[in-house]
Amino acid sequence: MATQHSRTSARIMVAPAVFVLLVWMLVPLCMTLYFSFADYRPLRATFDAWIGFDNYVSFLTSDSFLSSVGVTLQMVAGILCITIGGGVVLALLLDQPMFGQGIVRILVIAPFFVMPTVSALVWKNMFFNVDNGLFSYLWRFFGAQPYDFLSQAPLFSIIVIVAWQWLPFATLILLTAVQSLSSEQLEAAEMDGAPPLSRFWHIILPHLSRAITVVILIQTIFLLSIFAEIFVTTNGAFGTRTLTYLVYQRVLESQNIGLGSAGGIVAVILANVVAIFLMRIVGKNLDN
Amino acid sequence: MGRITLDRVQKKFGDVEVIPPLDLIIEDGEFVVFVGPSGCGKSTLLRLIAGLEDVSGGEIRIDGRPATDLPPAKRGLAMVFQSYALYPHMSVRKNIAFPLKMAGMAQDEQDRRIAKAATALNLTDYLDRRPGQLSGGQRQRVAIGRAIVREPAAFLFDEPLSNLDAALRVGMRMEISELHKTLATTMIYVTHDQVEAMTMADKIVVLRAGHVEQVGSPLELYKTPRNTFVAGFIGSPKMNLLTGAAAAAHGAATIGIRPEHLDVVDSGGTFTGRVGVAEHLGSDTFFHVHVPEMAEPMTVRAGGEVGLTHGDTIHLTPRAAHIHRFDAQGLRIA
Amino acid sequence: MARAISTPKKIMWTALAWGVGLLIFFPILWTFLTSFKTEATAISDPPVWFLFDWTTENYSDVLARSNYPLALMNSIIIAVGSTLLGIVIAVPAAWAMAFVPGKRTKDVLMWMLSTKMLPAVGVLYPLVLIAKYLNVYDSRIMLIVVLMLINLPIIVWMLYTYFREIPGEILEAARMDGASLGKEIIYVLTPMALPGIASTILLNIILAWNEAFWTILLTTVDAAPLTKFIASFSAPEGLFYAKLSAASIMAIAPIIVMGWFSQKQLVRGLTFGAVK
Ligand SMILES: Nc1ncnc2c1ncn2[C@@H]1O[C@H](COP(=O)(O)OP(=O)(O)OP(=O)(O)O)[C@@H](O)[C@H]1O
Ligand SMILES: [Mg+2]
Numbered sequence: 001m002a003t004q005h006s007r008t009s010a011r012i013m014v015a016p017a018v019f020v021l022l023v024w025m026l027v028p029l030c031m032t033l034y035f036s037f038a039d040y041r042p043l044r045a046t047f048d049a050w051i052g053f054d055n056y057v058s059f060l061t062s063d064s065f066l067s068s069v070g071v072t073l074q075m076v077a078g079i080l081c082i083t084i085g086g087g088v089v090l091a092l093l094l095d096q097p098m099f100g101q102g103i104v105r106i107l108v109i110a111p112f113f114v115m116p117t118v119s120a121l122v123w124k125n126m127f128f129n130v131d132n133g134l135f136s137y138l139w140r141f142f143g144a145q146p147y148d149f150l151s152q153a154p155l156f157s158i159i160v161i162v163a164w165q166w167l168p169f170a171t172l173i174l175l176t177a178v179q180s181l182s183s184e185q186l187e188a189a190e191m192d193g194a195p196p197l198s199r200f201w202h203i204i205l206p207h208l209s210r211a212i213t214v215v216i217l218i219q220t221i222f223l224l225s226i227f228a229e230i231f232v233t234t235n236g237a238f239g240t241r242t243l244t245y246l247v248y249q250r251v252l253e254s255q256n257i258g259l260g261s262a263g264g265i266v267a268v269i270l271a272n273v274v275a276i277f278l279m280r281i282v283g284k285n286l287d288n
Numbered sequence: 289m290g291r292i293t294l295d296r297v298q299k300k301f302g303d304v305e306v307i308p309p310l311d312l313i314i315e316d317g318e319f320v321v322f323v324g325p326s327g328c329g330k331s332t333l334l335r336l337i338a339g340l341e342d343v344s345g346g347e348i349r350i351d352g353r354p355a356t357d358l359p360p361a362k363r364g365l366a367m368v369f370q371s372y373a374l375y376p377h378m379s380v381r382k383n384i385a386f387p388l389k390m391a392g393m394a395q396d397e398q399d400r401r402i403a404k405a406a407t408a409l410n411l412t413d414y415l416d417r418r419p420g421q422l423s424g425g426q427r428q429r430v431a432i433g434r435a436i437v438r439e440p441a442a443f444l445f446d447e448p449l450s451n452l453d454a455a456l457r458v459g460m461r462m463e464i465s466e467l468h469k470t471l472a473t474t475m476i477y478v479t480h481d482q483v484e485a486m487t488m489a490d491k492i493v494v495l496r497a498g499h500v501e502q503v504g505s506p507l508e509l510y511k512t513p514r515n516t517f518v519a520g521f522i523g524s525p526k527m528n529l530l531t532g533a534a535a536a537a538h539g540a541a542t543i544g545i546r547p548e549h550l551d552v553v554d555s556g557g558t559f560t561g562r563v564g565v566a567e568h569l570g571s572d573t574f575f576h577v578h579v580p581e582m583a584e585p586m587t588v589r590a591g592g593e594v595g596l597t598h599g600d601t602i603h604l605t606p607r608a609a610h611i612h613r614f615d616a617q618g619l620r621i622a
Numbered sequence: 623m624a625r626a627i628s629t630p631k632k633i634m635w636t637a638l639a640w641g642v643g644l645l646i647f648f649p650i651l652w653t654f655l656t657s658f659k660t661e662a663t664a665i666s667d668p669p670v671w672f673l674f675d676w677t678t679e680n681y682s683d684v685l686a687r688s689n690y691p692l693a694l695m696n697s698i699i700i701a702v703g704s705t706l707l708g709i710v711i712a713v714p715a716a717w718a719m720a721f722v723p724g725k726r727t728k729d730v731l732m733w734m735l736s737t738k739m740l741p742a743v744g745v746l747y748p749l750v751l752i753a754k755y756l757n758v759y760d761s762r763i764m765l766i767v768v769l770m771l772i773n774l775p776i777i778v779w780m781l782y783t784y785f786r787e788i789p790g791e792i793l794e795a796a797r798m799d800g801a802s803l804g805k806e807i808i809y810v811l812t813p814m815a816l817p818g819i820a821s822t823i824l825l826n827i828i829l830a831w832n833e834a835f836w837t838i839l840l841t842t843v844d845a846a847p848l849t850k851f852i853a854s855f856s857a858p859e860g861l862f863y864a865k866l867s868a869a870s871i872m873a874i875a876p877i878i879v880m881g882w883f884s885q886k887q888l889v890r891g892l893t894f895g896a897v898k
Contacts, residue, residue, distance in 0.1 A: 003342045005359055009803050010722035013714035017778060018730065020711065024771040025737045028745035028752070035747065090642065098636040106882050107643035110650055113881035115832040117853040118870040122653050126863060132665040134652070141668070167646065169888075173897050176889045211897050218892060225741050228834035232853050247743045252839065257747050264744035275739040279732055282894045340794050361800040373795035377813040386809075387799035434799070 029268070035261035043255045055262035059250075065263070067239070068246040075159055075242060076223045080216055082163040087170030087215065088208065091178045092200075094171070105175075112168035116228035123161045124150060124233050154238040161229050166222075170215045177211035178204070210281075217278035224271055243267050290351065290442035290474030291316045292337060297346035299332055299498075306332050307498035309346060314442075314476065314491075316351075319468050321485045322478045323521070324495035330478045333495070334444050337476065339363050350441060361390070366435035367444040370451065372427045374419035380430050381415040387438045405433040408467075425456045432467070442474035449484065457481075461488060482524040486510070494518050516618040519544045525574060525587045527612070533581065534559075540613035540621055547574065547589035549610035552596075557603030559586065566597050577602055650874075657681070657867035664863035680868035689843070690869060693851035697873075699762050700837070700847050701830040704769035705777075705823055711770075712777040713819070717807060719778075720785035721793055731782065735894060738775040742835045753840055760842045768840065769830045777826055780891045784818025785811070821887035824880055831877050848873040 036055055039048040059065055094105060111119065127133050128149040136146035149157040181204065189199050225244050234240045236249060247267055251260030292314040299307040307329050314320050322330045335341045337348060339360035348356045355363050366387070374383050384405060388398045406412045409429040419427055428448060435443055448464070449457045465488050468475050479485055485492050486506045494501040494509065494517075502514040506522075513519035519527050527544045535543045550559075552575075561579035575588040575596065588604060596602055613621040644651070656664050658676045684690050719727045749768070753759035788811065796810045812819070834849040841850050852873055855866055881888075889897055 003340065003359075006722050006803070007724065010718035010724070013718040014730065016711050017715035017734070017774060020771060021734055021737050021774060025740060028748035029740070031748035031751070032745055093635070093639050093642060096635040096639065097632050098639050099632065100636065100640070104639045104643040105885070107647040109881065109885055110647055110878050112888075113828060113832070113878045114650065114874045115849050115852070115877070116834040117838075117849045118874055119649070121852060121855065121866060122649055122870060125866060126652060126656065127649065132667075132863070134669060137667060137669055164646070164649070169892070172885060173889050173893060176897055214893050214897055221739050225743060225835065227743075228838060228849065228853065231838065244741065244743045248746065248839075251743075251747045252750070261747060264741075264746065267741045268744040271739055271741045271744075272736075275736060278739070279735060282735065283728070283732055338798060340797065360794075360797045361802070365798065367795065367798045369791045369795060371789060371791050373789065373791040375792060375796075375810055375814070377816075386796070386801075390800035390805060434795075438799075 032261045032264050032268075035257050036265050038258045038261075040257040040261075041255060042257065051258070055258045056266070059259055059262045059266065064241065064246055065243075065266075068241050068243045071155065071239060072224065072242040072244075074155060075162075075226070075240075076220055078156075078159040079163045079166060079223055080219060082159070083166045083170040083219065084212060084215060086163075086167050087174045088205075088212075090167070090171040091174035091208075092204070094175050095178045108171055109168040111165050112172075114165065116165065117232055119165055120161055120229040120232045123157070123164070128157055150233060151238060154234045154240045158226075158229055158233060158240055161233070162223065162226060166219055169219070173211055173215050174208060177208050181207045214278075214281060217274060217281065220274050221271065221278065224267075224274070243270070290314075290440075292442060292474065292476075293349040294337070295347045295349070297333075297336060297348060298344045299329070299336055299341065300344040305498070307336070310498065310500055312493065312500060312503070314474060317472045317474055319465075319475045319477065319488060319490045321489035321492050322476065322495060323480060323482075323485045323492060324501075325521075326480065328495045329498040330480075330495055331446055332498075334367075334446055334476060334478050338365055338367050338444050364438075364441040365444055366438055366440035366442075367446070368428075368431045368435050368448045370447045372419070372431040372451075374427055374430055374434075376419055379416050379418060380411060380422070380433075383419065383430055384411075384433045384437055387434060391438070401437045402433075405437050408436075408470075409433050409463075424452050425460060428452065428460060429463075432464070436467070436471065440473070442476060445475065445477040447478055447480070449479075449481070464488065482522070486522075492522070494521060512620065513544070513612065514620050516542055516544065516614050519612055519614070519620075525589065528584075528586045530582065530586075535613075538611060538613055541616040542614040542618065544612035544614065545606045546610065547587040549607045550586070550588045550604045551607065552588065552590050552594060553603045553605050555603055557605045559604040561586065561602055561604070563596050563598055563600045563602050568593065575602060577604065650878075653867045653870050656863055657871045659864050661862065661864045664867070680864045681872070684865055684869045684872070688851075688869075690851065690872075693846055693848050694872070696762060696845055697831055697847035697849075700765045700769060700845075701827045703762070703766040704773065704830045705826040707766060708770045708774050708777045708826060709781075709819065709823060712774060712781050713807075713812075716778050716781035716785050717811060720782050720788075721790055731779065734775040734778055738772070742772070746839065749836075749840065759840065760845045762845045764840055765837060765845055765847070768836050769833055772833070772836070773826050773829055776829070776891055776894075777822055779894045780822040780825070780887070781815070781818065783890060783894075784815055784822070787818075788814050821884055822891065824884040825887050825891045828877055828881055828884065 037050055037052065039046055039051045039054070090108060094101065094108065098104070125133070127135050130136055130146050130148040135149065139146045185203060186199060189203050194202070226242065227244055227248065230236055230240055230242065230245050236245045241249070243263070244267060247260050247263040250256050250263055294310060294312040296309040296311060297307065298305070298309045322333060324330055332341065336343050339355070339358060343356060347354060350363060350365070375386065378386065381402060384402050385398050388401065402415070406415055409432060411426070411429055411433055414422060414426060419430065422430065431448070445464075449460050452460060461484055477484075477488060489506055491503060492506055492509055493503050496517055502509060502518045509518060509522045513522060516529055520529060523546055525547050527546045528550070529542055529544050531542050535541055559577070559579045561577040564576040564578050564585055567574040571592070573590045573592070573594045575590065576585045577588055578585050586604070588602070615621055655671070657680055658678065659670070659674055660677060660679070663670055663674045719731060750759070753764050758764040792814070793806055793810060796806045801809065832849070834853070837847050837849045838853055841847070852869060855862070855869060
């Protein structure tokens with residue numbers, strides 16, 4: 001199938017996609033890189049094209065950077081724990097024989113399709129609100145003092161919101177993986193007298209390990225750049241300022257472009273560390 | 289018209305030379321079969337002729353016109369693929385019409401040709417079905433139908449019957465042979481089925497690692513194989529190739545005796561051995577015989593029923609006129 | 623798993639699964655119910671469930687008062703536009719990589735994937751700057767292009783995995799039958815890949831519809847889609863639950879419906895074929 005003619009056409013046909021992505025990747029990134037070495041604060045009309053690594057030094061040594069990294073890690077880890085743990089349980093549950101499986105599946109998956117701003121606002125107002133939220137009502141019903149989630153436990157609240165959105169994703173992927181496990185394998189284990197728990201531990205979990213890895217990596221990539229949920233709930237206050245949010249604030253709110261750009265480059269580098277692992281897995285899959 | 293000439297045609301994939309420079313002439317109207325072991329380059333050669341692959345060197349001419357740089361569509365050849373390669377989203381009619389539509393043929397001429405092909409191939413009742421609703425044999429016929437409506441200069445078949453079951457294969461084999469007789473168009477046919485090659489071909493091309501080992505009519509190859517490779521490859525069951533003292537006795541490095549040219553005798557005989565396996569087919573009996581001085585068991589074909597079984601002693605005598613002699617290089621000694 | 627299962631057991635699983643399913647779905651259900659209440663019922667203590675005077679007033683209010691219709695229009699144009707633009711660029715590329723793979727095809731695919739992993743915030747300011755410089759800040763065209771670019775790797779990958787499942791021999795047959803490259807793509811590849819292309823379009827409309835970084839930061843009013851519109855939905859607290867719910871339901875309903883159709887493709891598309 002590969003003649004010179006078709007190879008030439010192939011090159012021409014890939015070219016537009018490669019070109020636009022190359023421009024998309026290089027032009028803004030180079031600009032960020034350029035700004036990251038400049039002292040550029042438009043509000044104060046300061047522009048000094050080259051100040052060396054000052055921005056990086058002040059960004060990396062600032063308390064807000066360290067705390068933002070801490071917040072980011074806590075947030076990502078919390079969400080991953082909930083979605084993976086919950087996802088495995090839900091996937092196994094949905095794989096059981098039941099009536100109306102299709103409908104239950106739809107119910108479980110739905111949150112993934114809710115736009116981030118909607119889910120954040122719905123949770124913020126209708127569930128977490130101290131005065132009128134459902135949780136407050138529930139607390140009062142049991143005679144407890146209503147709890148102001150978003151100011152008392154803001155990080156936890158955001159974790160709940162985002163985990164609710166991503167749980168369906170983990171469930172769906174793990175369910176696909178569970179269903180690809182041959183029932184013969186399980187039946188053989190059952191014949192060998194393995195009790196359910198050890199069947200789960202020795203057969204199901206190893207089978208899921210690959211899917212779990214993929215879920216972890218993909219979610220991490222997306223979760224590292226969570227924005228809207230923080231934007232509409234706490235606006236970065238009360239210890240919910242992630243690295244992404246910190247950079248956003250430096251760039252657009254305080255208009256310290258140089259510092260923000262340095263932060264942006266740091267974020268790019270950190271994301272790439274995760275990306276490399278994901279690419280390995282995907283790449284391996286491409287070969288067979 | 290469909291005379292195809294290959295002149296020093298060569299194919300490399302990267303650094304690997306799959307087909308070293310090769311010359312071959314396929315005459316107009318001939319039925320040529322390419323045979324050879326798996327991976328020897330049969331499909332590659334066919335695809336070079338089709339234009340689905342570029343040659344790395346040499347020239348291909350179709351009816352005297354250089355075709356080396358023509359795209360597949362312009363070569364006037366039709367191909368039938370092993371997987372049939374029918375368009376699953378089109379009805380049988382549309383499948384067959386596709387090449388005509390691509391050629392921009394008038395609708396009534398298209399209809400006429402489709403009707404003719406459908407009648408010839410017994411497809412008239414299925415014209416409005418999708419390929420997915422057809423049996424393997426019917427799909428095969430659609431693929432052939434799609435090829436014949438164009439009235440191409442030559443047909444190329446790449447193992448077209450290998451996906452069919454045994455019974456159907458015999459039937460389709462006949463149909464393709466008959467089609468060749470009626471159309472009298474050049475056909476190039478790739479297979480590794482012995483029987484297909486022997487029964488269908490006007491000319492067989494035996495390939496090994498991209499080399500042409502021998503070209504000739506089926507009987508020529510059967511009677512006078514040029515070397516031990518062809519001798520071992522053509523004929524079923526395989527020819528017995530003997531070396532050592534038995535060969536030296538005939539003044540050769542290797543001698544070849546076909547299983548059907550060994551007679552079972554009651555006593556004496558040139559070879560005496562023990563029956564390993566006896567395959568009773570009714571019409572014939574095949575014996576695999578362990579002869580003490582030979583490394584490999586010999587195969588013997590005896591007509592009808594012969595009452596020997598595992599462990600029995602057997603005496604064999606070759607027919608002198610049918611002993612093939614080869615020298616140390618494996619080449620035939622005339 | 624084709625094995626006999628006792629009915630009591632099945633009923634037990636059914637109850638459990640439905641319970642969990644409804645719990646997860648509850649926020650959406652509650653939003654849906656609230657959207658039909660009056661603002662007063664929406665915050666009543668104790669909450670009312672189904673027995674209230676159902677009203678569609680909130681929907682008409684939202685549609686009439688705010689610039690909701692504009693935001694809806696923007697969402698549709700941006701999501702559909704960016705997806706179609708992406709498809710137009712991605713189909714030829716995916717065709718080429720699936721059917722004429724070269725030595726570097728794999729690298730190109732992996733590289734495309736890596737662009738997807740670029741954190742948006744790393745290029746935030748340059749984009750704002752470029753948008754303002756080109757005078758396309760707060761314009762639909764800017765968002766169409768940006769969302770196309772961030773989803774292009776997913777589109778290419780999805781199409782690539784679908785195309786790879788089409789046997790190359792069929793395309794070769796088309797070539798033998800005299801089809802030019804264009805005709806081969808139009809008459810043979812595209813119809814065969816149609817289900818794959820359709821689900822790619824579906825999933826990408828969903829992703830673009832829900833994108834909430836660039837849509838919020840590159841717009842103010844004119845091009846603001848629903849994500850931005852909802853984000854700025856902040857009337858006096860407590861008195862807007864019903865309207866917030868109505869606006870939310872309208873924003874998510876079409877996408878949830880599309881999402882249900884694309885569950886299977888979702889897995890393939892978002893894992894880049896690593897899980898099938
Ligand atoms: N696209 C390719 N790239 C590299 N090597 C190839 C390619 N196509 C075929 N080959 C190699 O060329 C050789 C000949 O392949 P070909 O398919 O022609 O064999 P064949 O005779 O048709 O075998 P079979 O009977 O199994 O179909 C093989 O060793 C194969 O590995
Ligand atoms: Mg072959």
